Amino acid sequence: xxxxxxGSTLVRHGLMFLGLTVVLLLLTSFVFDAYTNYNVTEVxxxxxxxxxxxVLTGINGQVSLGHGALMMIGAYTTSVLLTWHPDxxxxxxxxxxxxxTGIAGAIVGIAGARLRGPYLAGATLALxxxxxxxxxxxxxxxxxxxxxxxxxxxPPPFLGANFTxxxxxxxxxxxxxxxxxxxxANLVRGAxxxxxxxxxxxxxxxxxxxxxxxxxxxxxxxxSAACAGLAGSLFAYWVTRTSPSAFTLNLxxxxxxxxxxxxxxxxxxxxxxxxxxxxLPVWTGGxxxxxxxxxxxxxxxxxxxxxxxxxxxxxxxxxxIAGGFASILRGATxxxxxxxxxxxxxxxxxxxxx
Amino acid sequence: MRLxxxxxxxxxxxxxxxxxxxxxxxxxxxxxxxxxxxxGAMAMFTTYxxxxxxxxxxxxxxxxxxxxxxxxxxxxxxxxxxxxxxxSRPPLNAVxxxxxxxxxxxxxxxxxxxxxxxxxxVPVSNIDIVAGTTSLPVAPFGLFTVxxxxxxxxxxxxxxxxxxxxxxxxxxxxxxxxARLLGIRVGRMLTLGWGLAALLGALAGMLAAPSVYLYxxxxxxxxxxxxxxxxxxxLESPVGAVAGAVGVGLALSYVSGYIGADLAPLGGFVILxxxxxxxxxxxxxxxxxxxx
Numbered sequence: 001x002x003x004x005x006x007g008s009t010l011v012r013h014g015l016m017f018l019g020l021t022v023v024l025l026l027l028t029s030f031v032f033d034a035y036t037n038y039n040v041t042e043v044x045x046x047x048x049x050x051x052x053x054x055v056l057t058g059i060n061g062q063v064s065l066g067h068g069a070l071m072m073i074g075a076y077t078t079s080v081l082l083t084w085h086p087d088x089x090x091x092x093x094x095x096x097x098x099x100x101t102g103i104a105g106a107i108v109g110i111a112g113a114r115l116r117g118p119y120l121a122g123a124t125l126a127l128x129x130x131x132x133x134x135x136x137x138x139x140x141x142x143x144x145x146x147x148x149x150x151x152x153x154x155p156p157p158f159l160g161a162n163f164t165x166x167x168x169x170x171x172x173x174x175x176x177x178x179x180x181x182x183x184x185a186n187l188v189r190g191a192x193x194x195x196x197x198x199x200x201x202x203x204x205x206x207x208x209x210x211x212x213x214x215x216x217x218x219x220x221x222x223x224s225a226a227c228a229g230l231a232g233s234l235f236a237y238w239v240t241r242t243s244p245s246a247f248t249l250n251l252x253x254x255x256x257x258x259x260x261x262x263x264x265x266x267x268x269x270x271x272x273x274x275x276x277x278x279x280l281p282v283w284t285g286g287x288x289x290x291x292x293x294x295x296x297x298x299x300x301x302x303x304x305x306x307x308x309x310x311x312x313x314x315x316x317x318x319x320x321i322a323g324g325f326a327s328i329l330r331g332a333t334x335x336x337x338x339x340x341x342x343x344x345x346x347x348x349x350x351x352x353x354x
Numbered sequence: 355m356r357l358x359x360x361x362x363x364x365x366x367x368x369x370x371x372x373x374x375x376x377x378x379x380x381x382x383x384x385x386x387x388x389x390x391x392x393x394g395a396m397a398m399f400t401t402y403x404x405x406x407x408x409x410x411x412x413x414x415x416x417x418x419x420x421x422x423x424x425x426x427x428x429x430x431x432x433x434x435x436x437x438x439x440x441x442s443r444p445p446l447n448a449v450x451x452x453x454x455x456x457x458x459x460x461x462x463x464x465x466x467x468x469x470x471x472x473x474x475x476v477p478v479s480n481i482d483i484v485a486g487t488t489s490l491p492v493a494p495f496g497l498f499t500v501x502x503x504x505x506x507x508x509x510x511x512x513x514x515x516x517x518x519x520x521x522x523x524x525x526x527x528x529x530x531x532x533a534r535l536l537g538i539r540v541g542r543m544l545t546l547g548w549g550l551a552a553l554l555g556a557l558a559g560m561l562a563a564p565s566v567y568l569y570x571x572x573x574x575x576x577x578x579x580x581x582x583x584x585x586x587x588x589l590e591s592p593v594g595a596v597a598g599a600v601g602v603g604l605a606l607s608y609v610s611g612y613i614g615a616d617l618a619p620l621g622g623f624v625i626l627x628x629x630x631x632x633x634x635x636x637x638x639x640x641x642x643x644x645x646x
Contacts, residue, residue, distance in 0.1 A: 061448065111627055114634045117445065118389050122585040124625055129578045130623035137616035249574055253453050260450045295470050300461040307458030314451045315439055 009189050017182040021175065028170040029163075037170040039278055041341035045234045046274035051266050051267055052123045052227025052257050057256065058265030060220035061110060061200030066124035068252035069131040070108075070225045072244075074101045074232025079148040079242040080141060090237075094176065097233035098226045105225020109218035128252040132244040139219060147243025150236045173234050180227055185267055187223070196220055261313050280306055360491040361611040362604065367496040368565075371504040374558035375580025376587065377507065378551040385547040385590050386441060387525040388448040392432070392455035394577030395553050397559030399459050400424040401568055402467040404560060405474060414477045421556045427551025430545045437548070438503035438541070460570040469570065474563035499561045507596065509548065523547055547625055577604065577621070582622050585622020586629045587638045594638025601625075 054065050074097035074168050081088060081096060108127065112120050135142035142148065155168035187193055196207040199216045207213055236242045254277055262273030281302035288301035375393060382390045390396075404417035412420075419566045432455060440447045478494040514520035526543035527534040534540050558580070559573060566572050583602040587594025602622055609621030629637060 057446075063449070111631065115630055116628060116634075118383070118589060119585055119630060119634065120582050121389065121637070123447070123623075123630060125578055126582050126619070126623040126626050129575060130619040131620050133616045137614050249571075249578075253456075255412075255448055258454055264446065295466045299469070300464050303461035304458055304465070307454050307456075307461055310454030310457065311436060311451060314447050314454065315436070318440075318443055319446055 013182055013185050017178050017185075018241055021178045024174045024178070028167055028174065028272060032170075034164060037164075037166040039282060041166075041170045041238055042171070043175045043233075043274050043278045044177040045231050045238060046255070046258065046277055047271045048234070049228050049231035050255055050262070050270035050274050051184055052224040052231070054259045054265065054267055054270045055184060055188065055196070055223035055254050056220050057228075058198040058259060058269075059193060059200065060217060062217060063117075063121050063256070064124045064224070064252075065256060066108075066126075066128035066131075066252050067224075067228050067255045068247045068249070069128045070101055070105060070228035071106050071232035071251070072074060072100070072131060072247035074229030075236040075242045076142060076232075077101070078146075078236045079143075079150050079228070081149050082150055083143075086151065090172065094233050094351060096262050097229040098116055099229075100224050101229025101232065102226040105222045105228070108225065109221025112221060113214040113217040120153050125249075125252075128249050131246050135244045143243070145244060147246075148200065148238070149241050152240055154235060169237060173238070176234060177228060180230065181267055181271075184223075184227075188267065192219070197256040203280060209349075210274070228286045231331050257310055261310065269270060276309070280309065356491070357611065361607045363491045363496065364606030364611075366600060367492075367499050367603070368607060369557050369583075369600035371562045372580040372583050372603050373596040373599035374503050374506065374554050374561070375576055376584035376599040377592055378558070379508070379581055379584045380587075380589060380592055381510075381547055381551040383584075385488070385523070385544055386433075387445070387450075387610040388437065388441070388452070389581070390551070391449065391452040391577070392459065393552070393555045393580075394559075394573030395456045395463075396425060396428050396432075397555040397562075397576075398568070398570060398573045400428065400552075400556040401462055401474065401559040401563045402463055404513060404562075405472065406467065408475060413570045414475055418434065418477070418530050418560060421560050425552040425554075425559075426549040427555025430549035432552075433545045433548035434541075438544075441544075452544070463570045470474035470571040471567050471572075472478040474568045476564045480564060482540060493528040495564065502557060502561060506554060507592075507627075510554070511592075513550075519546075566578070578619075579622060582626050585636055586626060586631075588636025591638035592635075594636060598637065 028040060032040060049067060049071055052062060056062050058063055078093045079092060082214070092138075108124070112123065115123055132250050135147070136249045138147050139145075152165050153168060153172065154165065155163045159168070188196075195206070195216050198209065198211055201215050203213050206216070235246070239246060250291040258273030258277045259270050259271075260273075261276060262271070263269030284302040284305045293301070318346040366442050375397070376391055379389060382393075382543070400421040404421035407420050408414060408417040419467060436451060436455065437448065440451050476495045476498075478498050481596050482493050482494040483490045512520075514524060522533070522538045523543045523546060525536065526538055526540040527547065530540045533543075558576065562573065566576065579602050580599055583599025584595045584602060587596070587598030589595075602625070603626050606618040606622055610618035613621070
């Protein structure tokens with residue numbers, strides 16, 4: 001058994017993630033209140049999207065400033081389908097959103113595979129600004145600026161009468177999150193992940209080793225977009241209304257900052273970053289409203305603190321907060337270690353992103 | 355035909371504002387290999403400073419000069435204090451840093467100046483010129499916009515091409531190691547370069563504010579369109595940046611006029627993708643192609 005655990009990543013990850021699922025579902029039902037469940041759902045949704053971005057940017061080295069736009073495609077797929085056929089099951093909506101966004105990701109990826117650094121960043125940034133204008137123009141399909149309303153999924157009857165909609169949505173989001181992370185964790189550790197990293201670290205060497213660079217980059221984009229689509233679909237259920245104003249440039253930029261703050265290239269970092277994205281405003285907002293500031297000041301304290309956290313984190317923890325803690329731990333255990341230089345990203349010395 | 359002329363004039367006028375942003379981005383890119391995503395937010399901030407000065411009774415021109423000076427200071431301080439430590443780090447760190455500055459400025463602005471959308475004054479009339487009985491499709495402020503950006507570009511060109519300081523700045527950007535060996539204070543040149551770029555951005559902010567109004571994220575789209583223009587132009591070439599930005603301005607104006615204002619950003623995106631598919635390094639970049 002222990003040999004099997006050490007030998008097979010799949011089995012080890014499977015047991016780990018199964019345990020995680022049970023713990024999370026028990027927590028949502030017996031420990032968290034409705035508000036916590038609401039926030040935990042958001043963390044799960046952002047973490048799914050951020051995990052996809054981690055694969056793309058952290059592991060494959062392609063930067064995206066437009067992942068909010070991909071989430072929007074997922075959200076609108078779900079919302080439009082539900083407007084046409086309100087009875088379709090939720091799982092089908094999630095799958096449909098994954099498929100459409102994955103196709104969109106393939107198109108962006110084919111275009112993006114030729115672009116490097118700031119050129120790719122600029123193209124994805126332009127996408128993030130351009131796409132939210134489409135629903136406003138084609139209002140008959142997408143409901144214009146008002147958006148489309150999405151019914152909250154009702155829990156199945158066998159869970160009992162006391163089982164709330166918040167709990168059910170949290171279960172769905174957490175289950176989707178655990179499955180996503182299980183799939184990605186295996187993918188990243190396997191041959192595909194190695195090819196992704198190879199292309200990131202040295203394209204010439206990757207090509208010499210027989211890796212099709214463009215195909216690898218497009219695959220990374222499709223996987224990443226599929227995650228964004230899943231997150232977008234869940235996001236639609238969570239907000240209960242899909243409108244262009246939910247998919248601002250800020251959402252796209254927040255996702256990128258979250259994965260870097262959490263620790264670039266690590267799936268755990270994507271969770272840490274998403275947690276910060278959700279809970280920093282919750283905590284700092286409570287703090288700000290306790291100070292009796294004017295509303296102009298109080299409303300913007302969370303955003304200002306987030307900006308400061310980003311700046312300080314980049315200056316003090318160049319490897320992200322997760323990496324920062326890791327290096328503090330390592331420093332504590334090896335006080336007299338030979339390396340006294342400040343850590344920088346050793347995993348991605350030539351990350352071609354800007 | 356008359357509509358076409360109107361759209362063309364509008365496109366060129368907006369394009370010149372994008373050109374100022376594009377040129378600011380290119381100056382910083384050439385000197386430090388960093389895209390300053392906070393350029394738009396810095397311009398928003400300096401425009402708020404100008405509005406505050408004007409609201410306190412000072413003439414427009416005092417506000418104008420204060421905004422440009424404030425831009426220079428913000429740019430220089432940002433480079434010296436925040437950007438310098440990450441210059442030698444992986445590029446993504448600088449991206450996140452500038453996004454942090456962007457978020458911080460957009461959060462502080464409403465704290466200091468109020469969050470509601472404000473109108474912004476123009477120094478000269480914003481109503482189309484009437485010659486005899488026909489109304490020309492251009493307003494004095496449009497002419498001022500184009501003229502101000504052209505003058506700023508000409509001054510920058512003279513500084514970079516005709517002065518010793520400009521030569522030092524070009525050397526520092528071209529090869530920091532050798533410039534340092536020749537006794538040039540490379541760090542100071544970079545700080546100055548960021549200051550000048552932010553000054554240009556502040557100019558763009560002053561020129562854009564009367565039409566896009568003033569609110570904390572008012573320059574987000576202007577930054578994206580300026581960046582789009584800079585990329586189409588190839589990021590390395592100031593001439594390319596200006597040409598690309600004016601092209602973007604024209605394209606947005608035609609799409610918005612003939613198809614629908616909603617779709618203008620999508621038009622900009624499509625053009626960017628088409629150009630990049632044909633030339634992944636932009637139109638005016640003649641450097642070595644990427645080799646794989």
